[in-house]
Amino acid sequence: MTNMRNLILGAVFLVLLIAVPPLLDLAWQNALVNILIASLFALAFNLLIGQAGLLSFGHAAYFGIGAFAALHLMIAVENGLPFPTPLLPLAGAAAGLTVGLIAGYFATMRSGVYFALVTLAIAELFHSLAPRLEGMFGGEAGIASMRMPWASFTFGSMLSVYYLVLAWVVICGLGLWAYTRTPFGRLTLALRDNEQRVRFLGYNAHASKVIVFAISAMVTGIAGSLLAISNETANYSLFASAVSSQVVLQTFVGGATVFLGPVLGAAAFALFSFLVSDLTRSWVLYQGLIFVLVMLYAPSGIGGVVEHHIRNRKNLDWSRLAGPYLLALAGGLLIAAGVVFLTESASILFGEEYAMARQGANGGLPAYELFGLIWKPLSFVTWTVPAALLAGGGVVLMRARREIGAIWDSKGHGARPAAKSASMGGAA
Amino acid sequence: MNASTTEQAALRLAGVTKSFGPIEVLKGVNLDIRRGERHAVIGPNGAGKSTLFNLISGMFSPSAGEIALNGRSIAGLSPHLINRAGLSRSFQITNIFHRLSVFENLRIGILARHGMRYGLFRPIARMRQVNDETTEVLARVGLEARAHDLAGDLTYSEQRALEIGMTLTTGAEIILLDEPTAGMSREETAQAVDLIRTVTEGKTLLMVEHDMSVVFSLCDRVSVLVYGSILATDTPTGISANRAVQEAYLGEEAA
Numbered sequence: 001m002t003n004m005r006n007l008i009l010g011a012v013f014l015v016l017l018i019a020v021p022p023l024l025d026l027a028w029q030n031a032l033v034n035i036l037i038a039s040l041f042a043l044a045f046n047l048l049i050g051q052a053g054l055l056s057f058g059h060a061a062y063f064g065i066g067a068f069a070a071l072h073l074m075i076a077v078e079n080g081l082p083f084p085t086p087l088l089p090l091a092g093a094a095a096g097l098t099v100g101l102i103a104g105y106f107a108t109m110r111s112g113v114y115f116a117l118v119t120l121a122i123a124e125l126f127h128s129l130a131p132r133l134e135g136m137f138g139g140e141a142g143i144a145s146m147r148m149p150w151a152s153f154t155f156g157s158m159l160s161v162y163y164l165v166l167a168w169v170v171i172c173g174l175g176l177w178a179y180t181r182t183p184f185g186r187l188t189l190a191l192r193d194n195e196q197r198v199r200f201l202g203y204n205a206h207a208s209k210v211i212v213f214a215i216s217a218m219v220t221g222i223a224g225s226l227l228a229i230s231n232e233t234a235n236y237s238l239f240a241s242a243v244s245s246q247v248v249l250q251t252f253v254g255g256a257t258v259f260l261g262p263v264l265g266a267a268a269f270a271l272f273s274f275l276v277s278d279l280t281r282s283w284v285l286y287q288g289l290i291f292v293l294v295m296l297y298a299p300s301g302i303g304g305v306v307e308h309h310i311r312n313r314k315n316l317d318w319s320r321l322a323g324p325y326l327l328a329l330a331g332g333l334l335i336a337a338g339v340v341f342l343t344e345s346a347s348i349l350f351g352e353e354y355a356m357a358r359q360g361a362n363g364g365l366p367a368y369e370l371f372g373l374i375w376k377p378l379s380f381v382t383w384t385v386p387a388a389l390l391a392g393g394g395v396v397l398m399r400a401r402r403e404i405g406a407i408w409d410s411k412g413h414g415a416r417p418a419a420k421s422a423s424m425g426g427a428a
Numbered sequence: 429m430n431a432s433t434t435e436q437a438a439l440r441l442a443g444v445t446k447s448f449g450p451i452e453v454l455k456g457v458n459l460d461i462r463r464g465e466r467h468a469v470i471g472p473n474g475a476g477k478s479t480l481f482n483l484i485s486g487m488f489s490p491s492a493g494e495i496a497l498n499g500r501s502i503a504g505l506s507p508h509l510i511n512r513a514g515l516s517r518s519f520q521i522t523n524i525f526h527r528l529s530v531f532e533n534l535r536i537g538i539l540a541r542h543g544m545r546y547g548l549f550r551p552i553a554r555m556r557q558v559n560d561e562t563t564e565v566l567a568r569v570g571l572e573a574r575a576h577d578l579a580g581d582l583t584y585s586e587q588r589a590l591e592i593g594m595t596l597t598t599g600a601e602i603i604l605l606d607e608p609t610a611g612m613s614r615e616e617t618a619q620a621v622d623l624i625r626t627v628t629e630g631k632t633l634l635m636v637e638h639d640m641s642v643v644f645s646l647c648d649r650v651s652v653l654v655y656g657s658i659l660a661t662d663t664p665t666g667i668s669a670n671r672a673v674q675e676a677y678l679g680e681e682a683a
Contacts, residue, residue: 183539183547183555186528190536193525200485200523202511202540202598211546 031274042262044219050256053192058123060243062217066092066224067234074145085150096221104213130236142235261303328400334393438463444493455656466633471653486510516600526580537597569593605635
């Protein structure tokens with residue numbers, strides 16, 4: 001029954017992913033391509049942390065390798081190599097797998113912090129070498145190519161790129177899901193739980209970890225190559241530690257313990273940066289706040305909270321929960337409004353433009369504009385507004401949290417993810 | 429070397445020494461475990477029993493000496509190779525996969541027995557033979573009702589039973605059990621003894637055990653390890669009559 005329902009849900013979702021994009025404008029199509037690529041990257045990364053219990057801080061290496069491999073193949077195709085454009089990601093897969101086997105051999109000799117540090121070092125190695133290797137990575141400018149037509153497909157439009165990316169992401173996602181159902185997939189979980197016992201049951205734990213690492217790097221390479229196909233260019237900044245840390249944040253916010261959790265996190269972050277990055281320069285700060293709040297109040301991530309609710313859906317009195325949940329959402333939005341007001345005010349008041357305005361006002365503190373209104377920095381009102389938002393939101397949120405906790409406890413459940421999801425609303 | 433006894437021994441230790449820095453924990457241990465026997469190693473705390481097990485199972489390499497499994501040297505091999513050669517061990521401190529189900533805990537070892545260590549191309553749910561054998565081991569250790577619970581949620585004695593079950597799954601002929609009844613009540617101990625007796629039928633058993641009643645009811649022979657060397661090896665009755673053993677070890681308890 002459950003399987004049948006999941007299958008139908010998945011099919012409906014896939015139909016939406018196919019049918020809706022033609023109705024969207026170019027910017028949204030491009031955003032969806034980026035969301036899909038980020039999702040696949042996060043799924044591949046989560047094979048390590050979620051299933052094998054290995055936290056890599058250097059997955060940018062395999063993402064970048066995949067992108068450059070695909071671009072080199074694209075350049076070869078431009079120069080006449082007969083290779084079908086839809087299969088370009090195979091270059092990323094091969095490169096990711098090869099580099100993953102070598103890097104994984106060394107990284108997985110250790111676990112925990114040492115593993116994380118070795119992966120970080122390997123990615124930094126690529127980041128510092130790439131600008132110097134003109135032939136392979138094109139120096140600081142990077143390399144570029146064009147998607148060549150194949151059969152009757154020209155791959156000229158963003159929409160055709162979207163479908164190519166969608167096909168690869170769905171196939172790889174299904175592959176990673178199937179992986180969890182194989183003997184080696186089950187062994188991966190055992191490695192996470194207790195590597196020593198795995199060894200004493202006759203398994204070569206190191207070799208097993210190298211294979212898991214290489215598979216993760218291979219799929220990461222595919223994700224990187226999809227980005228290269230979409231952008232038609234890549235440079236050494238793909239190896240930056242920001243790329244490595246972004247996938248860590250996305251995976252943990254989405255929930256590493258749930259298979260589709262990383263997809264939720266990747267989609268949320270990619271969407272957030274698409275929608276907010278044009279509005280404010282502080283969007284990275286907001287991302288960081290979201291991450292901290294999720295780690296503090298919902299360590300199992302969005303996916304974990306969703307899963308917890310699905311698992312208990314039959315024991316919960318949804319009509320009683322709806323009110324407190326809405327209240328929590330309202331409280332979260334109030335706090336978010338307060339935080340945004342303060343952050344944006346600070347970024348204006350300490351910004352260069354304001355410093356120039358002060359010079360014009362002979363060192364005084366001129367009024368500034370925010371959300372279409374004029375605020376005076378020394379006015380009582382200016383600081384009462386955010387204070388009231390924060391305090392009011394806090395009171396509302398605490399009350400909602402108590403009520404939600406009481407309802408969950410009355411069902412005999414110790415965990416209270418409701419309060420956690422409320423806190424997440426606080427940052428969004 | 430004495431040819432006739434070498435042939436008989438399932439496991440033979442000759443002059444096995446282990447030092448940690450300046451401390452010599454084992455000082456030339458000689459021990460023959462015969463095929464099909466149940467053999468206990470007893471000794472006071474700190475005598476080196478756990479170190480002995482760790483050397484045999486490959487967790488550490490011996491500083492000197494020879495360890496032979498069915499006549500083949502295994503000293504210094506890595507644990508997974510020793511396991512594949514037919515020797516499987518349990519742990520004194522429960523050492524299971526806490527976040528996997530009981531069934532999965534056992535299935536990992538069954539897969540290893542069938543050499544499906546890197547199976548990536550067939551769903552595990554369709555592996556009839558593997559799943560049947562897992563169910564069989566599950567029944568032997570009496571955990572059928574708990575098959576789909578997380579191993580971390582089991583009671584202590586259930587976890588000990590699972591620990592023994594996991595040790596059996598790889599199909600080894602020689603089983604090492606490290607204090608299998610430690611921390612159990614009298615009733616639980618009696619059950620564990622019955623369990624160990626049935627599951628080691630037709631296999632060779634070497635166990636570390638503190639509970640003398642367990643040793644006396646289960647084992648064919650006993651070796652006494654004191655200060656890193658074997659003081660005596662005999663039948664349980666022979667050991668309890670041995671004056672040196674009484675002085676060094678049993679005497680302490682009697683007094």
